[in-house]
Amino acid sequence: MTDATPISETQAFAIEEQVPPRPSARLRFLMAPLEAFAALLLVGLIGLVLVAVFWRYVLSSPITAADEIASFLFLWIVMLGAVIAIDRGEHLRLALVINAVGPRARALLETTGLVVIGAFLAALLPSAIEHWIDEFPVTSPALNISTAWRIAGIPIGIALMLFVLAVKLWTEAPRRDLVTALVLVAATIGLLWLLSPVLAGLGKANILILLVGVIALCLAMGVPIAFCFGAGAMAFLVFSTKLPVTVIVGRMDEGMSSLILLSVPVFVLLGCILDATGMGKAIVDFLASMFGHVRAGMSYVMLGSLYLVSGISGSKVLDMATVAPALFPEMKRRGNKPEEMVALLGTGAIMADTVPPSIVLIVIGSVAGISIAALFASGFVVAFFLLLILAIAARWKARGEALEGVRRAPVSVIGKALVIAAPALVLPFLVRGAVTEGVATATEVSTIAVVYALIAGMILYGGLKAAQTYRMLIETAAMTGAILIILGTASAAAWVLTQTGFAQYLAAVMKGLPGGWIVYMAVTIAVFLTLGCLLEGLPAIVLLAPLMFPIAKDLGIHPVHYAMVVVVSMNIGLFTPPIGIGHYIACSIGKVDPDAAMKTVWFYLGALLLGLLAIALVPAISLAVL
Structure with missing residues (x-):
């Protein structure tokens, strides 16, 4: 979240001024149908739960597939909500450092933060697609359909977030800041790649250098919290281990998908x-x-x-x-x-x-x-x-x-x-x-x-009013995506700490x-x-x-x-x-x-x-x- 009006306690990290969210006008061709689809899925989820409650408590005949359908809808709501939150600048972040610096430094940090998000998502997308392909042979027990239909929400959501980020960077970021940010992020990634043989031999010190260090640096730069945890987990896996990045996708899926x-x-x-x-x-x-x-x-x-x-x-x-x-x-x-x-x-x-x-x-x-x-x-x-x-x-x-x-x-x-x-x-x-x-x-x-x-x-x-209800559904989807994607990437970081x-x-x-x-x-x-x-x-x-x-x-x-x-x-x-x-x-x-x-x-x-x-x-x- 950048300057959006805070709606929940978890959106507090970006509070600067109480102004309404600002969806990008250039992306309305994409965001309007996507928001409508997210609102429809949310209504469908609520309707499904109501029907399941009626069948269970009134007719004493539980719908066996209700939890599976809800799980399918929920993951898509989370990922589409995360896309909407990217467009509106409503992802949760710590803005203390950004607020303390001057306008010039702030603009550069803002741009660099978006580039960091883009780098993380671009690195994650191939693994998300691989995770999706791996799910094709797996069928759900009640619906008897491939769970790939559910998992597809992850790579599609990541791809949409990447596209929205690219448009925002191209249309909103000053060109000088954009070039500087791209060079800084690329140079940092390149340096870590060159040092990876050394880093791999440091053992538990990598927890401080790559996991905690990357997370802390990204937080200070104003990168949204979800992507801070994701970047830290990915840096640790890529530059100090031989574990596949699909681990992060799997942990994210698990962290975001609990029926509770x-x-x-x-x-x-x-x-x-x-x-x-x-x-x-x-x-x-x-x-x-x-x-x-x-x-x-x-x-x-x-x-x-x-x-x-x-x-x-x-x-x-x-x-x-x-x-x-x-x-x-x-x-x-x-x-x-x-x-x-x-x-x-x-x-x-x-x-x-x-x-x-x-x-x-x-x-x-x-x-x-x-x-x-x-x-x-x-x-x-x-x-x-x-x-x-x-x-x-x-x-x-x-x-x-x-x-x-x-x-x-x-x-x-x-x-x-x-x-x-x-x-x-x-x-x-x-x-x-x-x-x-x-x-x-x-x-x-x-x-x-x-x-x-x-x-x-x-x-x-x-x-x-109908328009008011529709806006609330979209806001709910965006907030859900902003909250749950934190749980997903934090689950990946927690798994790294455990392993x-x-x-x-x-x-x-x-x-x-x-x-x-x-x-x-x-x-x-x-x-x-x-x-x-x-x-x-x-x-x-x-x-x-x-x-x-x-x-x-x-x-x-x-x-x-x-x-x-x-x-x-x-x-x-x-x-x-x-x-x-x-x-x-x-x-x-x-x-x-x-x-x-x-x-x-x-x-x-x-x-x-x-x-x-x-x-x-x-x-x-x-x-x-x-």
């Missing part, structure tokens, strides 16, 4: 619907009528709204964008300083990220093999525990709040707000209840929730630490706080979950308890200035100078760190409801 992840695009679409229909704002208005008259009442409303809205939007950015405009004017009138409000907004979003349907929880369940139902149940409790801590901190901060002229809302006003908000208030409990009680899977529940939100939005909240023996080495070091599970928890918190500042949740989870969760289990730490510590640590890091990009998102939404807010956020971050220590040391907080 089918709920990701559906929950993303649900968040878009809630934002467009105003259902989230209805919840905020109801809570404001209930608690707005008490000291720190609007802070309580902000925290409560983030808790409930997150339970149905699944997006930190959408949560903040929904809550802030509704509450900030009244909070300012009561004497709250804008930087204080932004500090509470950001830390409240940290708290809310474990509330289902958290995409991070879905990913961690997929990667670490943990029950999504158990994670959802625990996430509600952990978030509520952190909510109480932040509420106490907010009450302390509001000691001097001005309440002159503030009156308790009449019962009639509260009742009217409740009637309007009731359909929206049902959603978080519908999602939690259905998943945690085992009534349905996260994918099934998310699909039902989308239909429910559409119907409620049309009948009670003003409805959605080199680094995982075993790390496990041995961790197990050898004195102090048992408590010290291991402290190391975990430090690691994920740091990675949360630098990487963000999804790639950090995919890289380290296969390494660290087995160690935690060997030390007697319950996987759900450990997952809560990992997620909360990561999110605190994401919002910790001066590096954590979440802090800048909150400031952008609240229109506050980040430097001013930086001085006030530490009080709330300190409160959350105390809460994190309590969660880490007291397993019952995470496990009481399991």
Whole structure:
């Protein structure tokens, strides 16, 4: 992502200004039908899940081929979404270095980053085609057709991304920058190729040089995160081993194709619907009528709204964008300083990220093999525990709040707000209840929730226009592609770490630490706080979950308890200035100078760190409801 308006927490890495995505006008001949096809596939996926739910729960006759068809559709949605994200500049990246340099250097870095993406995709395409050809003899058990039809989405998606990149470079990049970037990338590749005999003999040092080094360099250049991991994995395989590049394609396929992840695009679409229909704002208005008259009442409303809205939007950015405009004017009138409000907004979003349907929880369940139902149940409790801590901190901060002229809302006003908000208030409990009680899977529940939100939005909240719905489908496809391709390339990088023996080495070091599970928890918190500042949740989870969760289990730490510590640590890091990009998102939404807010956020971050220590040391907080 470059300058696009952030839609989800995972798009935060490129936030610079809140401007809408800019699809390339020169590519409309290609992108218009491709976007329509992606939207059609997304509607088909949702329709398929709904039909499967009806057949399973109403007719008691499961459709045996439903999962296979969904898997076929899902991979194509991911790859086409990645193409759309390339066109719109919505792939997720770390823009701190690019933002810190001058316009001339920035333009060169931008161009070089695109050339790096192109080099990676060009090198990957032949292996993707080979992987596709290898799948022709393999038939799916239920549909009895070649799985090559499914895998074809990978080489076609890569080829389309290459074409879009080529057009963008030719039409948008300054010629001098383009030539310079091509020479720099070609020279670097050539140098590594010449040094490959030397590099092959360095053993584990290549992990730092080729894997970590290439990833870090690409991140600093502003290359989207997915392609940073892909470039690092490819550099390691090509220049220090004799393993085929098809390994990367296979790992990407596996990382993007888990059926658990089918709920990701559906929950993303649900968040878009809630934002467009105003259902989230209805919840905020109801809570404001209930608690707005008490000291720190609007802070309580902000925290409560983030808790409930997150339970149905699944997006930190959408949560903040929904809550802030509704509450900030009244909070300012009561004497709250804008930087204080932004500090509470950001830390409240940290708290809310474990509330289902958290995409991070879905990913961690997929990667670490943990029950999504158990994670959802625990996430509600952990978030509520952190909510109480932040509420106490907010009450302390509001000691001097001005309440002159503030009156308790009449019962009639509260009742009217409740009637309007009731359909929206049902959603978080519908999602939690259905998943945690085992009534349905996260994918099934998310699909039902989308239909429910559409119907409620049309009948009670003003409805959605056809053009608006179409734009949401395209945005959902693009966001899904941007999220899932990170999981794919990070899976390839994680596989490289495992195959080199680094995982075993790390496990041995961790197990050898004195102090048992408590010290291991402290190391975990430090690691994920740091990675949360630098990487963000999804790639950090995919890289380290296969390494660290087995160690935690060997030390007697319950996987759900450990997952809560990992997620909360990561999110605190994401919002910790001066590096954590979440802090800048909150400031952008609240229109506050980040430097001013930086001085006030530490009080709330300190409160959350105390809460994190309590969660880490007291397993019952995470496990009481399991």
